[in-house]
Amino acid sequence: MQHRFRTAVSRIASILGLVIVSSALIAPSANAAERKRATVKKVAPSATASTKKTADRRVAVTLRSSDRQVNDRRRVSAKAGVRPVKASAVSRAPVVPAKLSFGQMAGLHEVSDPLDLKSSVALVIDQDTREVLLSKNDHAVLPIASLTKLMTGLIISEAKLPMDEPITITQDDVDTEKGSRSRLSVGTTLTRGEMLHLALMSSENRAAHALGRTYPGGLATFVSLMNAKARMLGMTDTRYVEPTGLSSQNQASARDLATLVNVAHGDPVLRELSTSPSYEVAVGRKTLQYNNTNGLVKNPTWDIGLQKTGYISEAGRCLVMQAEVAGRKLIMVFLDSAGKFSRLGDAERVRNWVESARAFGAPKMTAQKGSHG
Template identity: 70%
Template sequence: MLSGAALSGVLLLAGTGVLLLPVQAAEAATSSKAGTKTSKTSSKTTATRTAKPAPRSPRKVAARAAAREVAVVVPPKPSFGQMYGLHDTEDPLDLKSSVALVLDQDTNEVLFSKNPQAVLPIASITKLMTALLVVEAKQDLDEKITITDDDKDTEKFTSSRLAVGTTLTRGELLHLALMSSENRAAHALGRNYPGGLETFVAAMNTKAQLLGMGDTHYVEPTGLSSRNQSSARDLAVLVKTAHQFPLIRELSTSPEYTVALGRRQVRFGTTNGLVRKSDWDIGLQKTGFINEAGQCLVMQAQMAGRKLIMVFLDSAGKYSRIGDAERVRKWLLGTTSPIGGPASALTAATAATAVPTPTAAVALTPAVK
């Protein structure tokens, strides 16, 4: 005779359709022989019967199968340059940047140009203007500034190694903003400007106007917003101006820097590996990236005895902005270089293929909320 059934738990494996139902354990017992006075030890065995899975809904089975077979691929968000078709512009160096400009810092002679008047998001190139205002205002670089919740990225929700509550000097924050493109550092610098963040952003736009940067507009000090926009021609002016300040030159080209974050010594590195290369003589640099802007890079560098300013915007690919800089350098130091002798055929071809974006087209920039 069977004893009372022992029920096991129900286990459902999500997404697999496998369902284990309650099972019944039956106990088999030995009976003692009739008429005997001596009782013997009973031996018991347990037999387990597994129930078959309950039938599943054909509709659910089909839906799960389709979900496994069909991979949902979300294409990357195109940059503004891609939306405008700027990457269709051909150039003799086959650059991956849709916008490029190389000019002599002293004479303003344009050596190479590709869509130099296109107005695009500039990402963290913004931090050059942030640094310029802080340095020009001669704010105390030793003053302690604490990172607050206000410095968190509410635009792209990026992370930061500078936790809320971190206290550093203004000079340290400036160093991290220029070298490592630290967003919270740049935001804290703007927030602690006389008059606060709103006054700081207004000062950024005023400075741009005073420099003749008519294509430039800022809404915040980090570059996380795609509404921070400029052209290659304007950014060349910014680089030339910022290069006049030794502190900006020093901090932007620093390969690494260690700061005390609480009890830890934390090392930060440069976002531009070219500053570590001995075959480059870089006097100032700044990188930038958000999806809307693509990979961006501006530099001041010396080649063949001349000081040059380079601007690369909306480059496609993680390392493409560095590759474009190397292509330009190889050309400038090569046999067809325009800085080593008479203008070459390549220079003429560059001028012929450079098609600046019309002002009317720039006005069609989609609004970013």
């Protein structure tokens, strides 16, 4: 009995020992795991902070790189002279309506004619017989633009002034009315003959003004002589206020201009200079090339003895010519033509009409004046 009791106690003691040993072994592991979890909890914030710092460093590097690129672009732009473009509202230039000519305002373009001319005023006369072949609004008094220079040239030529006398362009010769350009800068010196050539052939405004300004007695005397010559020739519709034609106050009728063309054609200097296809002048170290404003003078099918073109907005496109067509010496006047090349087209239409009339043996070639319609 005692033996069984001792055996049972011994077994219980063994079991208790195993339990104690197991507890001892398990406790350190649990504590280690707990410490590990605690360590992880403490380390996690550090890792997050480290990651954030790394990200911040990357952002900072990116920003610094971007700043360097911007600064580099600015330095390159500065070296190239390019300024940064700032965004701004798009501005549109105001639409300026085309300025009407005096002929358009007077309704002269509403007058029709058999040749469908684009000029509101036209007159074609046989120079020898004075027969009027075609007339359209020929009594209308309109601005004549640079056709003025034909009278300027006539006064200079008839004065017999020395053509080799030097004339210098001054500020007084600069156009302040229309703001037209000129290659003859202030200080340019040419001879009177060269100035006259450029005025008649290429319609050089500063050259024409300088011719009048340097005339004995000055500009006022010169303009007075222009008007006196017009009266002497019976040009009762004509008035001049300056020698270039830039002023719309320089006005005349087609009939008066036909008279002027007839007289000017009798001057060999005006014939030669006005029909010259091109001309060169030496200005300092440069040589300037000028061309005739009338392209027909270079056309070998035309026989032109004298010509002058003109244009300001108030006058429209203008042209006067003396030419031989179909064996007849004709004086042609075209005023207030609509379109850059229409005045030359009108001259071609008249020539074709005259040549056709001769081919068909028509005794007279008088176009009837159109009517308003």
